Amino acid sequence: MSTYIKAPIAMDGDDLMVQKTFVGSDGQSRDEGKVSVSITYSLENIALGHTAINIDAGDKAPGFAFSSLLTDEEAKGFMHEVIAYFNAEIKDQFVATTKIIV
Numbered sequence: 001m002s003t004y005i006k007a008p009i010a011m012d013g014d015d016l017m018v019q020k021t022f023v024g025s026d027g028q029s030r031d032e033g034k035v036s037v038s039i040t041y042s043l044e045n046i047a048l049g050h051t052a053i054n055i056d057a058g059d060k061a062p063g064f065a066f067s068s069l070l071t072d073e074e075a076k077g078f079m080h081e082v083i084a085y086f087n088a089e090i091k092d093q094f095v096a097t098t099k100i101i102v
Helices: 072-097
Strands: 009-012 015-018 036-043 046-053
Touching (some): 015 036
Antiparallel strands (some): 009 015, 036 046
16 A cells, blocks of 8 residues: 555556546546556666656546646655665665675
8 A cells, every 4th residue: 555645556567556446537437547657768788767656647648547646745755765765776786786606
């Protein structure tokens, strides 16, 4: 259960899917919606990517787009939690790749 969105979130590829009933911009009721916008680019063995979270997907967004409706304070808190998690993950990966096997 997400602290900020207050619903279960699942990964689908590089997308974050909120498992909560909502009405999309097309007026259809859905049991799950995509709350993230992810773009990854790769060139010459280097990949660069970013993921954003919809605050208000808006009426021009696809019907499956989920609006998190985070306040400014919640968005900042979420951002800081994601950064802390990312830093811990990278540190763990660095440690795992630098172990010496004797």
